[in-house]
Amino acid sequence: MELLSNLALGFQTAVTPMNLFYCLVGALIGTLIGVLPGIGPVQTIAILLPTTFALPPVSALIMLAGIYYGAQYGGSTTSILVNVPGEASSVVTCLDGHQMARQGRAGAALTVSALGSFAAGSFATLVLAVLAVPLSELAFQFGPAEYSALMVFGLIGSVVLASGSMIKAVGMIVIGLLLGMVGTDVTSGAHRFTFGITELADGIGFVSLAMGLFGICDIINSLEKREKRDILKSKLTGLWLKKEDLRAAAPAVLRGTLCGSLLGILPGGGAIISSFSAYMIEKKISRNPESFGQGNIRGVAAPESANNAAAQTSFVPLLTLGIPPNVILAMMAGAMMIHGIQPGPRVITSNPALFWGVIVSMWLGNVILVLLNLPLVGIWVRLLSVPYRLLYPAILLFCCIGLYSVNNNTFDIGLTALCGLLGYVFHKLECEPAPLILGFVLGPMLEENLRRAMLLSRGDPSVFFTRPLSLAFLVLAAGMLIAVALPGIRRGREKAFKED
Amino acid sequence: MRIRHPKDFLTGVMFVGFGAAAMALSSGLTIGSAAKMGPGYFPLVLGGFLVVLGAVVLLKGVTGTRESTGWPILQLKPVAIILVSVVLFSQILKPLGLLLSTAALVVLASRASHEFRWKEALLNAAALTVIVLVVFVYFLDFQLPVWPSFIAS
Numbered sequence: 129m130e131l132l133s134n135l136a137l138g139f140q141t142a143v144t145p146m147n148l149f150y151c152l153v154g155a156l157i158g159t160l161i162g163v164l165p166g167i168g169p170v171q172t173i174a175i176l177l178p179t180t181f182a183l184p185p186v187s188a189l190i191m192l193a194g195i196y197y198g199a200q201y202g203g204s205t206t207s208i209l210v211n212v213p214g215e216a217s218s219v220v221t222c223l224d225g226h227q228m229a230r231q232g233r234a235g236a237a238l239t240v241s242a243l244g245s246f247a248a249g250s251f252a253t254l255v256l257a258v259l260a261v262p263l264s265e266l267a268f269q270f271g272p273a274e275y276s277a278l279m280v281f282g283l284i285g286s287v288v289l290a291s292g293s294m295i296k297a298v299g300m301i302v303i304g305l306l307l308g309m310v311g312t313d314v315t316s317g318a319h320r321f322t323f324g325i326t327e328l329a330d331g332i333g334f335v336s337l338a339m340g341l342f343g344i345c346d347i348i349n350s351l352e353k354r355e356k357r358d359i360l361k362s363k364l365t366g367l368w369l370k371k372e373d374l375r376a377a378a379p380a381v382l383r384g385t386l387c388g389s390l391l392g393i394l395p396g397g398g399a400i401i402s403s404f405s406a407y408m409i410e411k412k413i414s415r416n417p418e419s420f421g422q423g424n425i426r427g428v429a430a431p432e433s434a435n436n437a438a439a440q441t442s443f444v445p446l447l448t449l450g451i452p453p454n455v456i457l458a459m460m461a462g463a464m465m466i467h468g469i470q471p472g473p474r475v476i477t478s479n480p481a482l483f484w485g486v487i488v489s490m491w492l493g494n495v496i497l498v499l500l501n502l503p504l505v506g507i508w509v510r511l512l513s514v515p516y517r518l519l520y521p522a523i524l525l526f527c528c529i530g531l532y533s534v535n536n537n538t539f540d541i542g543l544t545a546l547c548g549l550l551g552y553v554f555h556k557l558e559c560e561p562a563p564l565i566l567g568f569v570l571g572p573m574l575e576e577n578l579r580r581a582m583l584l585s586r587g588d589p590s591v592f593f594t595r596p597l598s599l600a601f602l603v604l605a606a607g608m609l610i611a612v613a614l615p616g617i618r619r620g621r622e623k624a625f626k627e628d
Numbered sequence: 629m630r631i632r633h634p635k636d637f638l639t640g641v642m643f644v645g646f647g648a649a650a651m652a653l654s655s656g657l658t659i660g661s662a663a664k665m666g667p668g669y670f671p672l673v674l675g676g677f678l679v680v681l682g683a684v685v686l687l688k689g690v691t692g693t694r695e696s697t698g699w700p701i702l703q704l705k706p707v708a709i710i711l712v713s714v715v716l717f718s719q720i721l722k723p724l725g726l727l728l729s730t731a732a733l734v735v736l737a738s739r740a741s742h743e744f745r746w747k748e749a750l751l752n753a754a755a756l757t758v759i760v761l762v763v764f765v766y767f768l769d770f771q772l773p774v775w776p777s778f779i780a781s
Binding site (some may be wrong): 179182293295296298299302303305306309313315316318320321344347348351352515516517518520521522524525527528529532533536538539541542544545548549552553556557558559575578579582583585586587589 | 635636638639642643646647650653654657658661662663664665666667668669670671674675677678681682684685688697700702703706707710711713714715717718719721722726730733734737738740741742743744748749752753756759760764768769770771772
C-alpha cells in the first residue's frame with residue numbers, strides 16, 4: 129500500500145491552489161499551441177522555460193508537463209475540425225477524424241478523442257506510478273559502466289525509432305554530444321571550446337540551443353513555405369456518443385492505450401510513433417480495413433489514446449533512470465536541471481513530494497482537459513483564424529525576452545540567433561535536430577560516467593562487456609542497429625514513416 | 629563528375645568540418661590516457677568518429693543510389709531578416725530599452741513575411757508593446773530595462 133501513500137503525498141502537493149493554477153495554465157497553453165499549427169510542444173516549452181524560473185520547481189514542472197499533454201489534446205481538435213494537424217502526433221487523427229466531421233459527426237469524434245485521451249492518460253499515469261519505484265531501485269545498482277551503456281542504448285534507440293537517414297541521425301547525436309562539451313570541464317576545470325568567451329564558460333545554454341533550433345528555425349521555415357491556411361467551418365452538433373460508437377471505440381481505446389504506454393517507455397518512443405503504430409494496428413486487425421480513412425471512429429479513438437498514453441509514460445525513463453526517451457522529455461530534463469534537480473533515480477527519494485506531485489498533477493491535468501476542452505472547442509477554432517503574419521513576430525518577441533531573462537544578459541539572444549542559423553542549415557540538409565538535443569542533454573553525463581568507468585577499470589574497456597547489465601544494454605543497442613540495417617526491416621521502417 | 633545526392637554530400641562536408649574542428653580544438657587540451665582521460669580525450673574521439681561518419685555520408689552522396697532531392701533551395705529574405713531582427717534586439721535592448729526594442733523587433737521581423745503591410749505591422753507592434761509591458765514587466769516582474777538608458781538615468 130506504499131503506492132497509495134505515495135499517491136496521497138502527490139495529491140497533497142498537486143492540490144494546492146497554486147499548483148492547480150499552474151496545472152490549468154499549462155494545460156490551457158498546451159491546448160492553445162496544440163491548436164495552432166507550426167508551434168509544437170517542443171518550441172513552446174523552449175519559449176516558456178524562462179518564465180518558469182521564478183516558480184518553485186514543482187509548479188514549473190507541473191506547468192511544463194501540462195503543456196506537453198495539453199498539446200496532444202489540442203492537436204486532435206484541429207485535426208478533426210479543420211484537417212490541419214496541430215501536432216505531428218495528430219497527423220493520423222486527420223484521416224478519420226476529419227472524415228467524421230464532414231459526415232456531421234465532429235462532435236462524436238471530439239468526444240471520443242477527449243474521453244479516449246482521458247482514459248489513456250489515467251492508465252498511463254498509473255503505469256508511471258507503479259513502475260517508478262522498482263525502476264529507480266534498479267537504477268541504484270547501476271555503476272558508471274551500466275549508465276554509459278544505458279545512455280548509448282537510449283541514444284541508439286532514439287535513432288532507430290526516428291524517421292529519416294540513420295547515419296545522419298547518429299552524426300547529429302555526435303554534434304550534440306560535442307556541443308554539450310562546450311564550457312568548463314567538471315573534472316579538470318579546463319575551458320573547452322569557449323574561444324575565450326567568458327559567457328561560454330558555463331556551456332551553451334540549453335534554452336538558447338533549443339530555442340534557436342526549434343523556435344526561431346521553425347519561424348524561418350514557415351515563412352519560406354508561405355503557407356496559407358483555409359478555415360473550413362464545420363458545424364458542431366451532438367457531443368454525445370451513440371451506443372454503437374461507444375462499442376466500437378472502447379476496445380480501440382484500450383489497444384491504443386496499451387500500445388502507447390509501451391512505446392512511450394522505449395527510448396526514441398513517444399507520442400508521434402505511438403499514434404502511427406496504434407492506427408496501423410487498428411487497421412490491420414479490423415475486419416474491414418477499407419473503412420479506415422472514411423470516418424471510422426476507431427481510427428480516431430486508437431491514435432488519440434495512444435499519443436496521450438505515450439506522452440505520459442515517456443516520463444518513466446526520465447524520472448527513474450534520468451534518460452530522456454525523446455526530444456520533448458529532453459526539454460523536460462533541461463528544465464529540471466535548470467531548477468537544480470538532476471533527473472534520475474534520486475528524484476524519487478530525495479524529492480518525493482515533487483515526484484508524486486508531478487505524477488498526480490498529470491492525472492488532474494487530464495481531468496481539467498476533458499472538462500475544459502469540449503466546451504471551449506469553439507474558441508480554439510476561432511484562434512486558428514489569427515494570421516501567421518501577426519503571430520510569428522509575437523513568438524519571436526517572447527523568445528527574445530525569455531532569453532534575456534535567463535541570465536539577464538543579451539549574449540544568450542545572440543547565441544540563439546546563431547543556433548537558429550545552425551538549425552536552418554540542418555533543415556536545408558534534411559538533418560533532424562531532435563537527436564542533437566538528446567545528445568546535448570546526455571553528453572556531459574555520458575562523458576562523466578565513461579571517464580569514471582574507465583578510471584575504475586584502469587583503462588580496460590572490457591568493463592562494459594563483462595558486467596551483465598552493461599553488456600545487455602550494448603547488445604540490445606547493437607541488435608537494434610543491425611535490425612534496422614537489414615534490408616527487409618529497413619523497407620518496412622521507411623514504409624511505416626511514409627504511410628499516411 | 630555529378631553529385632548524386634547533394635544534400636547528403638553537403639551533410640558529409642558539414643560533419644567532416646565539424647569533426648575536424650572538434651579534433652583540432654581538443655588537441656590543444658590535455659588528452660590523457662584511457663584510464664585517466666583528460667578534458668580533450670572524449671571530444672577528440674567523438675571528433676574522429678564524426679569525421680569518419682561524415683566521410684561515409686559524403687561518399688554516399690557522391691556515388692549513392694538514394695533518390696536525390698536536388699541542391700537545397702535557399703530563400704535569403706526570411707532567414708536574414710529574422711536573424712538580423714533578433715541580433716538587433718539583443719544590441720539595442722540595453723541602450724534603448726524594452727519598449728523601443730520591442731517595436732523595432734516586431735516591425736522589422738514582420739517584413740520577413742510576403743504578406744507584409746505597414747499599417748498592420750505598426751498596429752501589431754503597438755499592441756505587443758503594451759502586452760509585453762503588462763505581462764512581463766508588471767505581471768511576471770522580469771528585470772528588464774524598460775526605458776532608454778539616457779532617460780532612465
